């Protein structure tokens with residue numbers, strides 16, 4: 001992808017971390033607004049006093065410089081050590097103080113500060129909690145009240161006390177209303193965030209339900225079918241061997257009948273653990289249905305698959321499952337193993353594994369029957 005000079009500039013200004021970019025975008029917007037307000041205030045002061053004077057320059061340095069400091073603090077990562085790395089509350093408090101200072105300088109055009117003050121508080125709608133919104137509104141009201149009182153006392157001609165009282169009353173109505181709206185936004189934001197988390201959790205659960213067998217935690221039949229389809233596609237693209245084995249617990253009905261269904265479930269769970277432990281991490285053991293399991297051995301030629309499943313059979317035969325009712329159950333498995341042949345369908349390979357399993361059962365159980373490496377198993381079984 002080509003990097004345009006504009007994107008390079010944006011990366012330089014905002015960095016590349018998406019979370020930091022979001023914070024810096026917000027602060028840059030606030031900084032731009034502050035920079036745009038400066039000439040307007042200069043105009044108001046010129047109209048009111050015919051000259052700009054040192055206080056206005058102090059306001060300009062304080063306001064624009066302060067916002068630049070916020071930007072620097074966030075851009076450098078310095079703010080990450082604070083509870084709110086966006087510094088939202090502090091930035092809003094600072095902007096309120098700048099607006100109050102501007103109000104004291106603006107003279108007859110000071111009413112222009114009120115929409116700016118609303119705008120400043122609206123920045124909090126994206127991030128502030130209800131409590132901070134109320135606190136900042138209160139802070140603004142107190143600060144403006146103090147500035148209005150001071151100006152009415154010191155310059156009653158430009159700031160008539162009754163007019164200032166009217167201004168204050170207007171603020172006393174407007175600021176709590178903005179705080180209430182911000183608080184409501186905060187509740188909506190929290191609800192949305194909770195819903196997003198619930199949805200993500202439900203999706204994760206759904207994925208588990210859709211792909212895992214509830215009793216054993218192994219991949220279920222649907223998931224195994226998908227994995228085998230994938231392996232088939234891979235073997236067609238980059239030819240390699242893979243094998244499929246059907247593993248069936250011997251005389252499992254007897255366990256259920258003599259020890260109960262719960263004991264049968266315990267045995268299934270123990271078999272699943274032992275089976276997984278006996279296989280390689282790349283092999284997949286899945287519950288195919290009932291007491292029948294399926295093993296997919298990707299990228300594995302028949303002799304290796306045979307050795308792996310023989311090891312599994314031996315380890316299961318050595319297993320002793322302790323059941324809740326007391327006592328121990330021993331179990332064995334019969335295994336039918338088939339190597340996939342190029343050109344065959346998965347159903348054909350599975351059918352061959354099934355026939356070998358049938359053969360293993362017929363020959364007395366607790367054994368592995370597999371394709372002969374040199375002989376076509378389909379021919380032998382026919």
Ligand SMILES: Nc1nc2c(ncn2[C@@H]2O[C@H](COP(=O)(O)OP(=O)(O)OP(=O)(O)O)[C@@H](O)[C@H]2O)c(=O)[nH]1
Pocket residue numbers: 215248249250251252253254256260261262263264265268289290291361365
């Ligand atoms: N406890 C329990 N039993 C199950 C579950 N799924 C299937 N079964 C039982 O597994 C038994 C399978 O019995 P059969 O198909 O006769 O096979 P078997 O007794 O293992 O005999 P062979 O396969 O011929 O060695 C049945 O009793 C089923 O009820 C399960 O999730 N839990």
